[in-house]
Structures are given as structure tokens and as C-alpha cells.
Amino acid sequence: MVYVGVDIGATYIRVGLIDKNGNVINKVKTKQPSTGDENVVANMIIRLIRDLAMDSSIEGIGIGSIGPLDLKEGIVPWAPNAPIRRFKVAEPIIKAFRMPVVLGNDAMAAVWGEYLFGIGKGADNLIYMTFSTGIGAGIIVDGHLLVGKDGNAHEIGHLVIDINSGIQCGCGGYGHWEALGSGANIPRVIKEFIKGKSYKSRLYDKLTKNGNVSTEEVFQAYYEGDELARDFIDNYLARVYVAGLVNVISAYDPEIIVLGGSMALNNKDLFKGFIERYLRHYLAIPIKPARIEFTEFGDDVGIIGAAALAIRTPDTLSKYVERYKRFLS
Structure with missing residues (x-):
């Protein structure tokens, strides 16, 4: 039983399999896509999760993304430092894996990882x-x-x-x-x-x-x-x-x-x-x-923090997890 942590940076996307104690089991890193529509980032993440998880039983998915965010819609409406400025996050990933997703800013996720495990x-x-x-x-x-x-x-x-x-x-x-x-x-x-x-x-x-x-x-x-x-x-x-x-x-x-x-x-x-x-x-x-x-987590702080959002979801993000359930219908 593992958790997935996704770190969407301005330059790289990192995906990791994390256990309930915040330990990294496996991870992968790739460059942000430079062209594509508003689904291209989420589609890349979906592929990375599937390749990484294989036969693992995923308990939850947490995502820390560059911002600014629109948490209500689960999107990044305008990322000033990324090649793709506007992209969806929550909806395509929830539909692909049929499970709740916890989304937050990448640094927000990192502080939660430090709070729980660091x-x-x-x-x-x-x-x-x-x-x-x-x-x-x-x-x-x-x-x-x-x-x-x-x-x-x-x-x-x-x-x-x-x-x-x-x-x-x-x-x-x-x-x-x-x-x-x-x-x-x-x-x-x-x-x-x-x-x-x-x-x-x-x-x-x-x-x-x-x-x-x-x-x-x-x-x-x-x-x-x-x-x-x-x-x-x-x-x-x-x-x-x-x-x-x-x-x-x-x-x-x-x-x-x-x-x-x-x-x-x-x-x-x-x-x-x-x-x-x-x-x-x-x-x-x-x-x-x-x-x-x-x-002390180095480059892994993003994926550990993102997974931490799913391992123990902050009370201030819980309402958005509930809101995203509409994407399952």
C-alpha cells in the first residue's frame, strides 16, 4: 500500500511512491512538456504514475503544483514560469485513477511534508x-x-x-x-x-x-x-x-x-x-x-510533501477534496 506524490515544478515534474511514514520507495523525474493543450501536463503525470506504480496498490494521490492555483476548479490558470501557462490538474487525474486527489501549491505541500515527517x-x-x-x-x-x-x-x-x-x-x-x-x-x-x-x-x-x-x-x-x-x-x-x-x-x-x-x-x-x-x-x-x-529531503521534498497531503489531509484542503468528487460522476 503506497501513496503517490506528484511535484509539478516550473522546469521538472517529479512523481514518487511514498510509504505512510514518508519514505521514498521509487521515483521518476522528467522535463515539463513545452507544448500542448491544457491536458498535456496531467496526461504526462498519469503516464508516469502508471509506469511507476505498476502492480502497487495506491492508497491516495497528493499533488503539489506551481501556482498560482484555482483550487476550486483544480487548475493552474496562469503559471508565469512554466512553458504551459494554463493547465488542468485534478480532473484528468481523478478520472484516470477513480480516486480522490489532494491538490496544493508545491511549497504548501513541502511544508506539510516537513510538518509530518521532517x-x-x-x-x-x-x-x-x-x-x-x-x-x-x-x-x-x-x-x-x-x-x-x-x-x-x-x-x-x-x-x-x-x-x-x-x-x-x-x-x-x-x-x-x-x-x-x-x-x-x-x-x-x-x-x-x-x-x-x-x-x-x-x-x-x-x-x-x-x-x-x-x-x-x-x-x-x-x-x-x-x-x-x-x-x-x-x-x-x-x-x-x-x-x-x-x-x-x-x-x-x-x-x-x-x-x-x-x-x-x-x-x-x-x-x-x-x-x-x-x-x-x-x-x-x-x-x-x-x-x-x-x-534534509533534498529534491525529494516536493514528492514527500505532496504524498503527505494525501497521507494526512490538512483540514483546510479537505473541502476541495470533497468538491473534486464531482469529477468522478
Whole structure:
């Protein structure tokens, strides 16, 4: 008897078979489809589940997806960082497997996995934050998973960090945390950062010759001592990250913050340094800082968290599970 955890990211889809204690039995990972209609993502997930599960008896299916979400309809109406912007999730999967599906945002699922099985076990006020293609969070306050009217109570990537920024987020707004600090947007941000400046820097030379750089190149250049990369990351990006982090601490007063996502997990010492340097600078009000840890689940946090939604469904998501039963008729 197993549970299925589905992690729909902006770049990859992961599917895992998880036991009732949160252990990964088997898993698979594939790239997001780049073309297709609103059913293409769900159809790919259905195939992956069938290939992975084989003769296993599936007890439940949990899905954590990039957002924003429309939980009432079980869809992603507009994903700013994904190749397929609008797609169905709940309906096709429920019809394929004839069983209930629990759907939540991917970071929402991750925080529930940490709450049941991970670092946050036993903590009633817990936040999971992901720094990857986008920036997002899952939030538990007083033991309750925050959901919101449409399922987007946790979209912290769209907090406004800079009211003067001319950089547009993928969602259409300006000055958002995700626009200024996510993996998808750093190549644009660093181009703005160098305007009116000059550096003795390989990265600078490439950018000023109308070249493009990737987020991975920027971080690699930092570790190589590149002057521009050092200035950009130490004096701009670090402040962007910690300013957003302080907004979240001030809003939700967590006991523990668990960090995940490829950018954080691949640069742990760097993130620790950012926090040590700037946290108290921005957190001026007398709030006791949360304990900040990195997830111990690595890339599996999404599938473990998604399965956790089905293993023990949060009270705030139960009504949507009931609503989705109409897809069985």
C-alpha cells in the first residue's frame, strides 16, 4: 500500500511512491512538456504514475503544483514560469485513477511534508521557502496550513520588495521578490544592475558585449572571485533575499523556517552568510528570529510533501477534496 506524490515544478515534474511514514520507495523525474493543450501536463503525470506504480496498490494521490492555483476548479490558470501557462490538474487525474486527489501549491505541500515527517515535526508555526526558478512558500500557523480563498495565501514571491524597480515579474507586476531574486530572473536583474557601472570582470565583459549569462554562471563567477558577481550577490542579491525573508518572519512569526530549492541547497554557505549579515539589519522590531534550517529531503521534498497531503489531509484542503468528487460522476 503506497501513496503517490506528484511535484509539478516550473522546469521538472517529479512523481514518487511514498510509504505512510514518508519514505521514498521509487521515483521518476522528467522535463515539463513545452507544448500542448491544457491536458498535456496531467496526461504526462498519469503516464508516469502508471509506469511507476505498476502492480502497487495506491492508497491516495497528493499533488503539489506551481501556482498560482484555482483550487476550486483544480487548475493552474496562469503559471508565469512554466512553458504551459494554463493547465488542468485534478480532473484528468481523478478520472484516470477513480480516486480522490489532494491538490496544493508545491511549497504548501513541502511544508506539510516537513510538518509530518521532517525538520518541522512538532512545530505549530512553520514555513518552508523555496528558492529556485521561482520563489515560494508554504506556511503553517498554529497547526493550520494556510490556503486562502483560491489556494494562494502563500505566494510570497510576489511580495513587493522594490517600489522603484522597473523589472516586471512573470505575473505582470513590478518590484516583486521573485522578479528580483529568482533563478528565472537573475539574468535580467544583473543587466540592470551594471547600468552606469564598470568592472574588471569576465562576467561584465560578456554582458556589455550584448551577451546573456545564466544564473548558474553568475554564481560560478562568484565562487571564482569575479568582481561583478561578488558585488551583485554580496551587496544586492543578499539584501533582496533577506529583506523578503524578514517580511515573511514579520507576517507569520514562525518557530522554524526550512529552506529548499536548487538555489538555496546548492549555495548553503552563501545563504547562511546572507542571513547572518543582514537579518538583524532588516528585522528591527523586537521579534525573536526563527530557527532557519535547510531541508534534509533534498529534491525529494516536493514528492514527500505532496504524498503527505494525501497521507494526512490538512483540514483546510479537505473541502476541495470533497468538491473534486464531482469529477468522478
